[in-house]
Amino acid sequence: MNDAQGKNGVQLLDRAVMLLDLVADAGSDGLALKALCELSGLNKVTCHRILNSLVDHQLLHKAQGDKCYRLGTKLLIYGAKAAKGPGLRRHFQPALERLRQLTGETVMLMARDRDDSVCIDRYDSEFQMQTLTGSIGGSVPLGLGPGSLAILSFIDAEQQQAILERNFHRLQKWPSLTRDKLQLLVEQTAGRGYALDPGELLPGIGGVSVPIRVAGAGVVGSLGLTVLSPRLTPENVQRYVALMQEEVANVEPMLSPLDTRLRASMG
CATH class of the missing domain: 1.10.10.10 (Winged helix-like DNA-binding domain superfamily/Winged helix DNA-binding domain)
Incomplete structure (x- = not known):
């Protein structure tokens, strides 16, 4: 040839x-x-x-x-085969079920795909909640919603700013997400260790998410809950965050930086 x-x-x-x-x-x-x-x-x-x-x-x-x-x-x-074997989804499935049972909320597992955040698994509560990504396989630009903010906010500053610049035009259908607002959300998320949406993007529906890190690979995804806004009281937020961080802490040591499926989508 x-x-x-x-x-x-x-x-x-x-x-x-x-x-x-x-x-x-x-x-x-x-x-x-x-x-x-x-x-x-x-x-x-x-x-x-x-x-x-x-x-x-x-x-x-x-x-x-x-x-x-x-x-x-x-x-x-192809999708079913890709979901098996090494990777976030397999490692986190028991955690997703536990969190659904403990909280009664919809649990979301997100993975980074370059400038996007992709829903790779979700366990729905008794009532199926509307989410920004929709069903499994749906994606949003990094910066939109707590799941993607929990990823974006813990990427190194230079790469973070480059992503924000590339994604900003894609976020213009949400007028409230100005450049200053996005920057503030990133700083707040990084400062407290988790992302929180009290219900500003979808009426009556909010969420809270924590980052998933891999040693040597950085942030590869996030674990989150989609919640009716009235249920996002300070007490519930702290409880949800503690439960998710505990699950993440248990799984992170099992995630290998040599797993190319965790690293390939981050370029």
């Missing part, structure tokens, strides 16, 4: 991943070919060819008579 063929192969892969990302962002509604062409900037022939290949490999699904593409079943298989 010559250099030109290699570059074409990489370009094709990049385009396929871009289309997968666009379909994933559309959720259960999916996206039609026209919309995917407009969003991706690809011409109709190229876009259609890549989409057909993704459908053939079951990475995308398109029902007969339906114009929209949706994520395929092969991705469910």
